[in-house]
Amino acid sequence: MEKVSIVGLGWVGLPLAEKLQKDGYDVQGSKASTEGVEEVKALGLNCQLLNTTLDLSLRNPNIKALFSCDTLVITLPPNGHHGLKKYASIVAALAKTAEYCGAKRIVFTSSISVYGKQANIVTEQSYCEPINDSGDAVLAAEEALLAAVKIPVAIVRLGGLFGDDRLPQNWLQKKTHFDYPNHSINMVHRVDAVNAIAAIIAGDWTEKQIYNVVVAMHPTRYEYYNKVAVDHRLPLPIFDEAELARPTRASYVDGSKITRDFPFQYQGSIYEV
Template sequence: MVTVDKMAKISILGCGWLGFPLAKALLKKGFSVNGSTTTSEKISVLENAGVRPFLINVTLSDLEASGEGSLDSKSVPDIIETFLQESSTLIIDIPPKLRGPNKESFVGKIELLIPFIEKSFVENVIFVSSTSVYGEQNEIVTEESPLNPDTESGKQLVAAEQRLQSNTNFKTTVLRFAGLIGEDRHPVKFLAGRENLDNPEASINLIHQEDCIGIILKIIQNDSWNETFNAVTPFHPSRSTYYGQKAADLNLVLPKFNHENTSVGKTISSDKIETILNYTFTKPNL
């Protein structure tokens, strides 16, 4: 069991929708937190929350970074080294972002980061991945299922997972999240009022932000490293049933599904999280 004394400082690369509330949860547990953001406006927000802020933008051309206060004058390698300084654990939560004119190789970004991790005191890495690495086969999916991504982001996530987990200088636990929802984020808002939607009988695979954070805290608490976990709430009604009810609950226009074609979609098992981590979901019915 890991104690706060042993791992008093944690670095979070990517304090966005998930990373920022995660940082605040870690602070409440007694950890000190270094957190990165790609926008200068977020620096004061992080600092006011008690997070030591770093402005870091990982690009293939360079690792563009600046830090708090006097760190601005330091070189890029110095900033990254300071960001990782005295941290035993690094949480990588940056999205692939493979669309648009400025798209870059996500695997390349991870490869740029690895030498910095190797030179640091980081012993453990949590890599936030996605269940998109499995593709859309019609079956129950576990962590032992073959990887068959059908999107470019899924393919690059697989490669990034492999780069990190094959490195023997640190231990990497991969956390494959299903669709992310929260108080301010829900796919029904995008689906409301739409018509002729596919796969009405396919199972939903979602997870609430609170459980995302709870699972990460549990991994750290249990010292559960060199593992791979599917992070999805064990609640799998059909898309048509779930989104129809959720739209009604939120007074949104109901989405309409096409029931003529055969539905396609996987059901992701979270049994390993419940058994190995002994984790109980706080939002079981979403």
């Protein structure tokens, strides 16, 4: 039975672990608090306590068991308790520890924020030019990870995640003003994100891979948030009129490569309620 370890059983990592276990994998994961570990164990999943620091002692048998796997999945947000500045070092340390313990492959959940704001259709071959600290941290983590290990790595650049308790109508209730009205929406439902990562884990690949995971629906932010507001009878969002009138190209991130390389198809809609 193939063993998969997931560092970070959070909003994406936990449903991924549940799916993989149902699919017949030997799955275990980690949480950063004792309370979190107990909550995960109550769901019938194997979970270890792991504070994401650079001190990954393999003298702890539970930690060694966590990293002794066939595939390690690292799904930690860059703005977690470890902080942006340490993020790349932590990701690299996790990967090196797994390689030392015999892991054959690593999957890292990244973000399309590494591309910044570009004027053309963005593919996995596009240049990366982040425009914020979070994007910088994610790109640095990608580079540190690839430099740290010799085993195959799959980088999964996720679009804006939504679903369940994270819905655009909720965002509109908390926020009234929005920037970049002519920029395209690049989103993916959590279910699609989980299924995409699972498809990669089940696939046969032996070299570095990069995949954008973004559903093929790209209205402008102006179009999207206005439709959501109307559909849910909410006040219309406010955009800067000067920005709205400025002619800009509505580029988007192409997430189709993964559908050609693996038996995976997007199921979610960006307008799902």
